[in-house]
Every structure is written in C-alpha cells, then in structure tokens.
Amino acid sequence: MSTRLDTTSGVGDPVAQPDDLDPRLLCPTGRTERLRVVVEHYSPTAGRCPGCGWPVARRQECPSRQVALALLENRPLPVRLAHLADVVPGARAGRDSAADRDRRRDELDAMPGLFAAPARTPEQGDAR
Template sequence: MSARPAPEWTVPERVAQPEDLDPRLLRPTGRTDRLQVVVEHYVPGAGRCPGCGWPVGRREECPSRQVAVCLLDGRPLPVRLAHLAEVIPGARTGRESAADRDEQRRVEDGLPGLFAAPVRAPERGQP
C-alpha cells in the first residue's frame, strides 16, 4: 500500500489571488484599517471566513487575516502568500539580506531628527 493518495483523490490547493483578499489591503492602509480586517476575518472554527468566504480549517488560514497580521507585526508574508507582496503596499517577503537591512538603516539614519541618533552596533555574526 502506498503512502500517497491516488491521483484522482488529490485536490489541487487553492492559491490566494489579489481579488480574494479584503480590498482594504490592496491600498495603503493605516493600523486601524488593518486591525479591522483582522477582526472581520476572525474565524472561530472550521468552515468559511465570514469576511471573504475563503474555505478555512483554522482561523490562521484566511489569507486576508494572515496578510493583515503580517503588516501589523512588520513580518514578511508567509511563503504561500509571497506572490502577493508586489500588489499589497507595505508587504514584503523574507528574502531580504543583511545588505538590504544595512542599506535601509543607512537611509533611516540619514534622515533629519530632533537629536543625533546613537551609532548602531553591527548585527550578530558580523565583524
């Protein structure tokens, strides 16, 4: 007996598209809008998300909720939603390197502020 199901029983996994997401995530949004998306797409159990109708087994599986939580926390999108990073303002994937982070910090440190910022320490593992 094989460990894999027969091909006729496998269902292709549905991939989230921009039109499947809450429209508020496709335009620049503030923290309040993102929190509202999380609340509206909260799914207590299995079934369909009440906000977008996406079939879910757990509340974490709603793509609109996942994107909103990632934007709120400043985290990269999960791998299964990484293809949406280009259409969602502020979204990013986890593929940034230390050089990208150094460049971003250099730009942010060069901005004028109220006082001189302390010198940053190098990341762990860098000389």
C-alpha cells in the same frame, strides 16, 4: 494497491489571488484598518470566512487575516501567500538579508532629525 496522491487531477489547495483579499489591504492602510480586517475575517470555526467567504479548514487560514497579521506584526508573509508581496503595500516575503538591513538603517540615519544620531556600532558578527 497504491496510496500515492494523484497530482495530475488539478485538485489541491486553492491559491489566494489579489482579488480574494480584502480591498483595504491593497491600498496603504493604517493600523486601525488592519485590525478591522483581522477582526472581520476571524472565523471561529472551520467552513467559510465570514468576511470574504474563503474556505477555511482551520480558523487561521483566511488569506486576508494572515496578510493583515503579517503587516501588523511587521513580519514576512507566510510562504503560501508570498506571491502577494508585490501587490500588498508594505508586505514582504522571506527574510531580510544583512545588506537589506544595513541599507534600511543607512536610509533611516540619513533622514533629518532634531538631534544628530549617535554612530551605530556594527552588529555582533559583522565584519566591517
């Protein structure tokens, strides 16, 4: 008798789509709105999220809550939600490369300000 999983049955974890997310996450929102999403989609037990009705096995699994937390903490989306990075404003997937960080810093340094910004020193390990 074999104990292999049947991958042809099509039964698996549901994949979150943009329609499954809280609509407030699909438009540019502020910190307060994101915090509301986190609170409203907090599921104290397994079952269904009280905010969106998403089936959750553990209380942290609601996709709206995970996206809102990632935006609040300025970190990439979890791997299972990375496909939503193009839909949610401000969301990103994966780690930033050094070139992305340098480009973002250069853009920030080029912005006008009250005082001239001090010259940045290269990060440890950068060879410029």
